[in-house]
Amino acid sequence: MALLICCEGANKKDSFNLNEARKDSAVTIVEKDKLEDAILSNDSLDFESNRTSIEKSIVSETRFALNNENGVPYYNSQIGVFIEGFDVGKDGSFYFLGGDQEAILVKYTGRKVQFRKKYPDINPSSFYNINDSTILMLNKKYSKNELFWVDSRDGAIINSFGKIIENKINSCHFTDSTLIVKAFNITDSTSTDTELGVLKFDTRGNLLGYAENVNNVKNEIVRIGVSERGVAGNWMLGIWNGNYLKLIQEINGHFNLYVIGTDGNIIEVRKFDSGPVWEALFGSSYKLINNNLYVMRQENMEVVISIFDMEELHPPQLVQE
Known part of the structure:
Protein backbone atom coordinates (compact mmCIF):
# COMPACT_ATOMS: atom_id res chain seq x y z
CA MET A 1 0.00 0.00 0.00
CA LEU A 66 14.53 11.45 2.78
CA ASN A 67 16.75 11.33 -0.29
CA ASN A 68 16.46 9.25 -3.47
CA GLU A 69 20.23 9.26 -3.98
CA ASN A 70 21.63 8.32 -0.58
CA GLY A 71 18.76 8.23 1.95
CA VAL A 72 15.27 6.83 2.32
CA PRO A 73 13.65 6.67 -1.16
CA TYR A 74 10.33 8.42 -1.74
CA TYR A 75 7.88 9.58 -4.40
CA ASN A 76 7.12 13.29 -4.47
CA SER A 77 3.62 14.16 -5.69
CA GLN A 78 1.60 17.38 -5.72
CA ILE A 79 -0.16 16.41 -2.50
CA GLY A 80 2.74 15.07 -0.48
CA VAL A 81 5.57 12.59 -0.11
CA PHE A 82 4.91 8.86 -0.55
CA ILE A 83 6.88 5.87 0.75
CA GLU A 84 5.61 2.66 -0.81
CA GLY A 85 6.73 0.31 1.92
CA PHE A 86 8.32 0.01 5.34
CA ASP A 87 9.24 -3.17 7.20
CA VAL A 88 11.44 -4.40 10.05
CA GLY A 89 13.37 -7.67 10.11
CA LYS A 90 13.76 -9.93 13.11
CA ASP A 91 17.32 -8.62 13.46
CA GLY A 92 16.03 -5.05 13.71
CA SER A 93 17.01 -4.09 10.15
CA PHE A 94 14.85 -1.45 8.43
CA TYR A 95 13.56 -1.81 4.85
CA PHE A 96 12.25 1.15 2.84
CA LEU A 97 10.66 1.06 -0.62
CA GLY A 98 10.11 4.20 -2.68
CA GLY A 99 11.51 6.11 -5.63
CA ASP A 100 10.44 8.74 -8.10
CA GLN A 101 11.18 7.46 -11.62
CA GLU A 102 12.04 3.90 -10.60
CA ALA A 103 11.50 1.69 -7.59
CA ILE A 104 14.30 1.73 -4.99
CA LEU A 105 14.66 -0.70 -2.08
CA VAL A 106 17.04 0.19 0.76
CA LYS A 107 18.04 -1.91 3.77
CA TYR A 108 19.53 -0.32 6.90
CA THR A 109 21.13 -2.02 9.88
CA GLY A 110 21.16 0.71 12.45
CA ARG A 111 22.07 3.75 10.36
CA LYS A 112 24.35 1.79 8.00
CA VAL A 113 23.11 1.00 4.47
CA GLN A 114 23.37 -2.74 3.76
CA PHE A 115 22.21 -2.46 0.16
CA ARG A 116 20.47 -0.05 -2.17
CA LYS A 117 18.74 -1.69 -5.14
CA LYS A 118 17.01 -0.04 -8.11
CA TYR A 119 14.33 -1.70 -10.24
CA PRO A 120 13.91 0.31 -13.49
CA ASP A 121 11.06 -1.83 -14.88
CA ILE A 122 9.18 -2.36 -11.64
CA ASN A 123 7.00 -0.10 -9.55
CA PRO A 124 6.25 -2.27 -6.51
CA SER A 125 3.23 -1.12 -4.57
CA SER A 126 3.69 -3.20 -1.41
CA PHE A 127 6.30 -5.42 0.15
CA TYR A 128 6.80 -7.71 3.12
CA ASN A 129 9.83 -9.33 4.76
CA ILE A 130 8.73 -12.97 5.08
CA ASN A 131 11.42 -14.56 7.20
CA ASP A 132 14.50 -12.31 7.05
CA SER A 133 15.72 -14.14 3.94
CA THR A 134 12.99 -13.31 1.42
CA ILE A 135 11.05 -10.13 0.69
CA LEU A 136 7.74 -10.16 -1.19
CA MET A 137 7.02 -7.31 -3.60
CA LEU A 138 3.97 -6.72 -5.79
CA ASN A 139 4.26 -4.76 -9.04
CA LYS A 140 0.90 -3.37 -10.15
CA LYS A 141 2.37 -0.88 -12.63
CA TYR A 142 0.33 -0.91 -15.87
CA SER A 143 -1.82 -3.63 -14.20
CA LYS A 144 1.02 -6.15 -14.54
CA ASN A 145 0.15 -7.46 -11.06
CA GLU A 146 3.35 -9.47 -10.73
CA LEU A 147 4.55 -10.93 -7.42
CA PHE A 148 8.31 -11.09 -6.79
CA TRP A 149 10.52 -12.79 -4.25
CA VAL A 150 13.57 -10.67 -3.42
CA ASP A 151 16.72 -11.72 -1.55
CA SER A 152 16.88 -9.64 1.65
CA ARG A 153 20.70 -9.78 1.62
CA ASP A 154 21.24 -7.84 -1.61
CA GLY A 155 17.83 -7.02 -3.15
CA ALA A 156 18.25 -9.47 -6.07
CA ILE A 157 15.04 -10.92 -7.57
CA ILE A 158 15.06 -14.70 -6.98
CA ASN A 159 11.57 -15.66 -8.18
CA SER A 160 8.50 -14.14 -9.81
CA PHE A 161 4.83 -15.02 -10.25
CA GLY A 162 2.58 -13.12 -12.65
CA LYS A 163 0.01 -12.19 -13.56
CA ILE A 164 -1.72 -13.13 -10.29
CA ILE A 165 -5.00 -11.30 -11.11
CA GLU A 166 -6.47 -9.73 -14.25
CA ASN A 167 -8.49 -7.05 -12.46
CA LYS A 168 -7.10 -3.59 -11.83
CA ILE A 169 -5.74 -3.36 -8.28
CA ASN A 170 -6.74 -0.40 -6.14
CA SER A 171 -4.47 -1.13 -3.16
CA CYS A 172 -2.67 -4.02 -1.50
CA HIS A 173 -0.68 -4.96 1.56
CA PHE A 174 0.66 -8.03 3.34
CA THR A 175 -0.68 -9.37 6.64
CA ASP A 176 1.69 -12.00 8.00
CA SER A 177 2.40 -14.11 4.89
CA THR A 178 -0.89 -13.35 3.12
CA LEU A 179 -1.26 -10.79 0.34
CA ILE A 180 -4.50 -8.78 0.67
CA VAL A 181 -5.68 -7.06 -2.52
CA LYS A 182 -8.49 -4.56 -3.07
CA ALA A 183 -9.43 -4.84 -6.74
CA PHE A 184 -12.16 -3.53 -9.00
CA ASN A 185 -15.10 -5.58 -10.30
CA ILE A 186 -14.68 -8.66 -8.12
CA THR A 187 -17.86 -10.74 -8.45
CA ASP A 188 -19.65 -11.68 -5.19
CA SER A 189 -17.30 -9.56 -3.10
CA THR A 190 -17.80 -6.11 -4.54
CA SER A 191 -19.11 -3.16 -2.57
CA THR A 192 -21.83 -1.29 -4.47
CA ASP A 193 -20.40 1.94 -3.07
CA THR A 194 -16.80 1.52 -4.19
CA GLU A 195 -16.98 -1.33 -6.74
CA LEU A 196 -14.05 -2.88 -4.85
CA GLY A 197 -13.67 -6.43 -3.61
CA VAL A 198 -11.08 -7.86 -1.21
CA LEU A 199 -9.11 -11.00 -2.13
CA LYS A 200 -6.28 -12.89 -0.45
CA PHE A 201 -3.32 -14.70 -2.04
CA ASP A 202 -0.50 -16.87 -0.72
CA THR A 203 3.20 -16.06 -1.15
CA ARG A 204 3.24 -17.69 -4.62
CA GLY A 205 0.32 -15.67 -5.90
CA ASN A 206 -2.25 -18.44 -5.59
CA LEU A 207 -5.75 -17.17 -4.89
CA LEU A 208 -6.95 -18.26 -1.43
CA GLY A 209 -10.42 -16.74 -1.68
CA TYR A 210 -12.29 -13.71 -0.43
CA ALA A 211 -11.29 -11.78 2.68
CA GLU A 212 -13.90 -10.21 4.95
CA ASN A 213 -11.85 -7.00 5.07
CA VAL A 214 -8.39 -5.62 4.36
CA ASN A 215 -7.19 -6.71 7.82
CA ASN A 216 -8.06 -10.37 7.06
CA VAL A 217 -9.84 -10.77 10.42
Missing part, protein backbone atom coordinates in the same frame (compact mmCIF):
# COMPACT_ATOMS: atom_id res chain seq x y z
CA ALA A 2 1.32 3.45 -0.83
CA LEU A 3 1.83 5.42 2.35
CA LEU A 4 1.34 9.19 2.41
CA ILE A 5 3.59 10.28 5.24
CA CYS A 6 3.07 13.60 6.96
CA CYS A 7 5.87 15.91 7.07
CA GLU A 8 14.30 5.28 28.36
CA GLY A 9 14.55 2.10 29.17
CA ALA A 10 11.34 0.39 30.30
CA ASN A 11 10.61 -0.89 33.78
CA LYS A 12 9.49 -4.49 33.52
CA LYS A 13 7.21 -6.20 36.07
CA ASP A 14 8.05 -9.86 36.66
CA SER A 15 5.05 -11.03 38.67
CA PHE A 16 1.32 -10.47 38.75
CA ASN A 17 -0.49 -9.26 41.83
CA LEU A 18 -4.16 -8.48 41.20
CA ASN A 19 -4.43 -5.98 44.04
CA GLU A 20 -1.32 -4.15 42.87
CA ALA A 21 -2.63 -4.19 39.30
CA ARG A 22 -5.85 -2.53 40.44
CA LYS A 23 -3.79 0.25 42.01
CA ASP A 24 -1.90 0.88 38.77
CA SER A 25 -3.20 4.18 37.42
CA ALA A 26 -2.50 3.05 33.85
CA VAL A 27 -4.52 -0.16 34.05
CA THR A 28 -8.22 -0.69 34.70
CA ILE A 29 -9.50 -4.22 35.30
CA VAL A 30 -13.24 -4.82 34.99
CA GLU A 31 -15.43 -7.77 34.16
CA LYS A 32 -14.94 -8.69 30.52
CA ASP A 33 -18.61 -8.50 29.52
CA LYS A 34 -18.88 -4.95 30.94
CA LEU A 35 -15.61 -3.67 29.51
CA GLU A 36 -16.56 -2.42 26.07
CA ASP A 37 -19.83 -0.83 27.23
CA ALA A 38 -17.93 1.07 29.90
CA ILE A 39 -15.37 2.27 27.38
CA LEU A 40 -17.92 3.47 24.84
CA SER A 41 -20.33 5.07 27.30
CA ASN A 42 -17.62 6.23 29.74
CA ASP A 43 -20.31 6.49 32.44
CA SER A 44 -19.23 3.75 34.84
CA LEU A 45 -15.45 4.16 34.85
CA ASP A 46 -13.31 7.25 35.30
CA PHE A 47 -10.93 6.52 32.42
CA GLU A 48 -9.56 10.06 32.25
CA SER A 49 -7.72 9.47 35.55
CA ASN A 50 -6.29 6.25 34.09
CA ARG A 51 -4.70 7.73 30.99
CA THR A 52 -0.96 7.60 30.38
CA SER A 53 1.19 9.37 27.87
CA ILE A 54 2.09 7.11 24.96
CA GLU A 55 5.54 8.68 24.69
CA LYS A 56 6.53 7.16 28.06
CA SER A 57 6.95 3.75 26.41
CA ILE A 58 9.28 4.89 23.60
CA VAL A 59 12.58 2.99 23.86
CA SER A 60 14.42 4.86 21.13
CA GLU A 61 14.04 6.86 17.93
CA THR A 62 16.13 6.73 14.76
CA ARG A 63 16.15 9.39 12.04
CA PHE A 64 16.94 9.06 8.33
CA ALA A 65 17.06 11.71 5.61
CA LYS A 218 -13.48 -11.23 11.38
CA ASN A 219 -15.62 -8.15 10.80
CA GLU A 220 -16.77 -8.15 14.43
CA ILE A 221 -13.14 -7.66 15.52
CA VAL A 222 -12.79 -4.70 13.17
CA ARG A 223 -15.93 -3.17 14.70
CA ILE A 224 -14.74 -3.47 18.32
CA GLY A 225 -14.34 -0.06 19.91
CA VAL A 226 -16.23 1.77 17.17
CA SER A 227 -19.15 3.67 18.68
CA GLU A 228 -22.20 5.08 16.92
CA ARG A 229 -20.58 8.49 16.89
CA GLY A 230 -17.64 7.05 14.99
CA VAL A 231 -13.90 7.18 15.54
CA ALA A 232 -11.05 9.26 14.18
CA GLY A 233 -8.80 6.26 13.52
CA ASN A 234 -8.95 2.45 13.58
CA TRP A 235 -5.79 0.35 13.20
CA MET A 236 -5.15 -3.39 13.52
CA LEU A 237 -1.52 -3.39 14.73
CA GLY A 238 -0.94 -7.15 14.48
CA ILE A 239 -0.71 -10.21 16.73
CA TRP A 240 1.18 -10.24 20.01
CA ASN A 241 1.33 -13.16 22.46
CA GLY A 242 -1.38 -14.88 20.43
CA ASN A 243 -3.84 -11.98 20.69
CA TYR A 244 -4.85 -9.20 18.32
CA LEU A 245 -3.70 -5.67 19.09
CA LYS A 246 -5.95 -2.87 17.90
CA LEU A 247 -5.64 0.90 18.29
CA ILE A 248 -8.65 3.23 18.22
CA GLN A 249 -8.48 7.02 18.17
CA GLU A 250 -11.58 8.63 19.62
CA ILE A 251 -13.17 11.76 18.20
CA ASN A 252 -11.68 13.73 21.12
CA GLY A 253 -8.17 12.65 20.06
CA HIS A 254 -7.51 10.13 22.84
CA PHE A 255 -6.33 6.59 22.04
CA ASN A 256 -7.53 3.18 23.23
CA LEU A 257 -5.26 0.14 22.86
CA TYR A 258 -7.32 -3.08 22.73
CA VAL A 259 -6.01 -6.58 23.38
CA ILE A 260 -8.48 -8.98 21.73
CA GLY A 261 -8.50 -12.77 21.83
CA THR A 262 -8.82 -14.76 18.62
CA ASP A 263 -12.38 -15.57 19.72
CA GLY A 264 -13.22 -11.86 19.56
CA ASN A 265 -13.41 -11.29 23.31
CA ILE A 266 -11.78 -8.17 24.74
CA ILE A 267 -9.01 -9.04 27.19
CA GLU A 268 -7.82 -5.57 28.12
CA VAL A 269 -7.98 -1.92 27.11
CA ARG A 270 -5.47 0.79 27.92
CA LYS A 271 -6.19 4.49 27.45
CA PHE A 272 -3.57 6.95 26.24
CA ASP A 273 -3.40 10.68 25.75
CA SER A 274 -2.86 11.88 22.22
CA GLY A 275 0.69 12.61 21.17
CA PRO A 276 2.73 13.38 18.05
CA VAL A 277 3.82 9.77 17.54
CA TRP A 278 0.33 8.23 17.71
CA GLU A 279 -1.19 11.07 15.70
CA ALA A 280 1.36 10.35 12.97
CA LEU A 281 -0.29 6.95 12.37
CA PHE A 282 -2.66 8.75 10.01
CA GLY A 283 0.16 9.04 7.50
CA SER A 284 2.66 6.43 8.55
CA SER A 285 3.37 2.74 8.75
CA TYR A 286 4.06 0.36 11.61
CA LYS A 287 5.39 -3.10 12.38
CA LEU A 288 4.88 -5.29 15.45
CA ILE A 289 7.90 -7.57 15.93
CA ASN A 290 10.50 -8.56 18.56
CA ASN A 291 8.22 -7.45 21.42
CA ASN A 292 8.40 -3.92 19.99
CA LEU A 293 6.07 -1.75 17.95
CA TYR A 294 7.90 0.28 15.28
CA VAL A 295 6.11 3.39 14.00
CA MET A 296 7.41 5.34 11.01
CA ARG A 297 6.53 9.00 10.52
CA GLN A 298 7.94 12.07 8.76
CA GLU A 299 9.19 15.33 10.19
CA ASN A 300 10.08 17.79 7.45
CA MET A 301 12.36 15.82 5.11
CA GLU A 302 13.33 13.18 7.64
CA VAL A 303 11.87 9.77 8.45
CA VAL A 304 11.61 9.03 12.17
CA ILE A 305 11.29 5.47 13.50
CA SER A 306 9.89 5.34 17.04
CA ILE A 307 10.26 2.04 18.89
CA PHE A 308 7.69 1.25 21.60
CA ASP A 309 8.30 -1.36 24.29
CA MET A 310 5.26 -3.66 24.29
CA GLU A 311 5.89 -4.59 27.92
CA GLU A 312 5.16 -0.96 28.76
CA LEU A 313 2.24 -0.60 26.36
CA HIS A 314 0.72 -3.81 27.73
CA PRO A 315 2.02 -4.94 31.15
CA PRO A 316 2.94 -8.68 31.21
CA GLN A 317 0.72 -9.41 34.23
CA LEU A 318 -2.38 -8.97 32.05
CA VAL A 319 -1.25 -11.18 29.18
CA GLN A 320 -3.09 -14.44 28.61
CA GLU A 321 -0.60 -17.29 28.54
